[in-house]
Amino acid sequence: MTQGFSFAIDATDGFARKGEIFTPRGAIRTPAFMPVGTAATVKAMFVEDVRAAGADILLGNVYHLMLRPGAERIARLGGLHHFMRWPYPILTDSGGFQVMSLAKLRKLDEQGVTFQSHIDGSRHQLSPERSMEIQDLLGADIQMQLDECVRLPCSEAEAERAMRLSLRWAERSRKAFRERPGRALFGIVQGGASKLLRIESAKALADMDFQGIAVGGLAVGEPQQVMLDMLETAIPHLPLEKPRYLMGVGTPDDIMQAVARGVDMFDCVMPTRAGRHGLAYTRHGRVTLRNARHAEDPRPLDEASSCPAARDYSRAYLHHLVKAGEILGMMLLTQANVAYYQELMAGIRTAIAAGRLGDFMAETREGWIRGESA
Structure with missing residues (x-):
């Protein structure tokens, strides 16, 4: 394990785990939801409000940051934490998914990906080695291998x-990763909707001794049951003592279902x-x-919420505010959503500790049903 980075499980309920990831920049309570700070900002929120909502860690995006303002510039300005005034842990994705989904005229080969920026058409190359270099320049606490994600x-x-x-790139990413106290590198399980491929990928990554392992290539258009089947297939082959991260997921129900199958970390732009x-x-x-039904409704979103916006x-x-297109409406609703996701994770952790995750999930769904009929 990387010095200064560790993971401890302090409670279980079935396959669900409650624990903490320890880093020099602070502990991450798991199961954890990471708000997405794509371009060094959680859109429409002050970082102080993100922290107040209960977030322990943010996600930054290699693709967007390498294009603007540039990883080397951020490094010269003190690193991503200082740049965006977030002194707590940051996870950076590798940039691979955005290259595949956003870039123009991309060309993939064994070496990496050559692509044109969606911003100005400039040409760039992203290899496992360059992705690791960028993440090191940004100063990310948890870094991700470069992989190829198919829809x-x-x-x-x-x-x-x-x-x-992706497995060959995992080996190259591991070799290029710069060991620094408290920093960790995660591998990424791929394999589409094939159980055999997912098992092979999970086993190979487990043998590479990453500090954590993510499951990628899900929430990309498949039904929820396919996602859950792939989790049930891959997770038994991942190390028990290391954090598991489901990338890009998702809805509150997706998160609860994945937690029940043993996932520890999540991110999504949804909230x-x-x-x-x-x-x-x-x-x-x-x-x-x-x-229009809300035009004369004096009730708040949630009178019991700890979030002022809700x-x-x-x-x-x-x-x-929404109908008028006022920016304040976007800010308040984003704050309320991020707070709700963090309250959901806190409720999940409490339920796991009490051995009642199944009851919590049922009660949460019942609350949604009652609310929709109100």
Whole structure:
């Protein structure tokens, strides 16, 4: 294990685990949800409010940061933590998914990916070695191997090609990773919707002795049951003593289902993106503030929430802000959503410790059903 980075499990409930990841920049309570700070910002939020909501760690994006303002510039300015005024842990993804989904005229080969920026058309190369270099320049506490993520559904042959390439890139990423106190490198399980490929990938990565392992290539268009099947397939082959991270997931129900299968870490743009588009996540279910039914509703989103945005502003006012296109509406709903996700994770951790995760999940779903009928 990297000096200064460790993981401890202090309670279990079935396959679900409650624990802490320890880093020099602070502990990460697990199961954890990481708000996405794509371009050195959690969109529409002050970092102080992200922390106040209960977040222990943020996610930064290699692809966006390498294009603007540039990893070397961020390093000269003191690193990503100092740059964005977030002194707590940061995980950076490798950039591979965004290259595949955003870049223009991309060319993939054994060496890496050559692509044109979606911003200005400039040409760039991203290899496992360059991804590791960028993440080191940013100063990320948890860094991810470069992998190839294919969208589902795809053919077995395509999933196998991408999985085997990702394993070769995992080895190269591990060799290029700069060991520094408290920093960790995670591998990424690939294999599409194939159980055999997922098992092979998980076993190979477990043998490489990463500090943690992610499951990638899910939440990319497949039904929830396919995602859960792949988790049930891969997780038994991952080391018990290391954190498991499900990338890019997801809805509150996806998160609870994955926790019950042994996942420790999550990230998703869903709460922030939804907030910018007038959608709130609450204990009472999803609330679409654009709907006319909220125009004269004096109730807050959630009177019991610890978040001022969810507790202190009426649905009528939030409806007005959304309909008027006011930036404050985006800010308040994003804050409420990030707070709800953190409250959900806190509830999950408490439930695991008490051995009642199944009851918590049922009660949470019942709250959504009651709220939608209110």
